[in-house]
Amino acid sequence: MADTSGKAQEAQGTVDDDPIMRQLRQVYDNVAQEPLPENLLDLLAKLDEAERKR
Amino acid sequence: MSDPFRDDLIEALRSLRAFARTFHRDEARAEDLVQETMLKAWTKREQFQPGSNMKAWLFTILRNTYLSELRKKKREVEDADGSLVAGLAEKPKQDGHMAMRDFRNALTLLSDDQREALILVGASGFSYDEAAEIVGVAAGTIKSRVSRARARIAELLGEDGNDPGSSVVGNDRQGTHSAVDRGAQAI
Numbered sequence: 446m447a448d449t450s451g452k453a454q455e456a457q458g459t460v461d462d463d464p465i466m467r468q469l470r471q472v473y474d475n476v477a478q479e480p481l482p483e484n485l486l487d488l489l490a491k492l493d494e495a496e497r498k499r
Numbered sequence: 500m501s502d503p504f505r506d507d508l509i510e511a512l513r514s515l516r517a518f519a520r521t522f523h524r525d526e527a528r529a530e531d532l533v534q535e536t537m538l539k540a541w542t543k544r545e546q547f548q549p550g551s552n553m554k555a556w557l558f559t560i561l562r563n564t565y566l567s568e569l570r571k572k573k574r575e576v577e578d579a580d581g582s583l584v585a586g587l588a589e590k591p592k593q594d595g596h597m598a599m600r601d602f603r604n605a606l607t608l609l610s611d612d613q614r615e616a617l618i619l620v621g622a623s624g625f626s627y628d629e630a631a632e633i634v635g636v637a638a639g640t641i642k643s644r645v646s647r648a649r650a651r652i653a654e655l656l657g658e659d660g661n662d663p664g665s666s667v668v669g670n671d672r673q674g675t676h677s678a679v680d681r682g683a684q685a686i
Contacts (some may be wrong), residue, residue: 465652466621467604473622476517485512491530492541493505 507553536561605655616644
């Protein structure tokens with residue numbers, strides 16, 4: 446296992462040039478770019494409130 | 500009022516949702532997984548080292564949550580064929596773009612291990628070392644999974660990964676095995 450994080454950097458540097466990696470990112474980002482759903486934000490607000498009351 | 504833990508959590512949530520979608524094709528179940536992960540993270544917040552990688556921490560929790568659900572479900576249900584993941588594969592609507600749909604299908608044909616490694620490194624932006632920590636294997640293992648996954652996708656889509664009309668359809672299931680989102684599959 447001779448991997449180093451240096452190599453990881455190298456690999457990530459090439460992501461944009463690689464059509465496969467580019468498509469992968471696109472598919473993923475389709476979801477990652479959606480606004481956070483309300484229920485998630487609501488839940489977070491409730492947790493936050495509970496935290497402050499402690 | 501400012502709560503750095505909360506701010507980092509929010510920051511990581513979008514990416515966490517995308518990751519969840521690679522485990523559940525059914526959107527509602529993916530959202531449930533995210534919520535559960537968020538709750539767990541919140542209750543374990545004392546365990547989080549301020550300044551360390553929040554995103555990696557959350558991904559690890561989500562992954563463990565998913566796997567323990569899966570083990571539980573496996574005990575309950577033992578049928579159905581599996582197309583794990585492919586939440587990503589099931590959304591042709593907005594961008595009915597052919598190449599993209601084929602790409603998603605190709606993703607579903609990878610083994611779970613390979614797909615996961617590919618997504619963590621290629622899409623979620625983790626280094627090999629970070630991905631290795633999340634999955635609990637050596638960095639070299641992640642590296643070889645990523646490269647095998649990439650090669651397999653290239654093979655499925657045609658040489659350069661840009662050929663939309665190729666072999667994915669009809670070739671179904673062949674490369675898929677194991678751990679599976681059985682419940683979602685039934686829909």
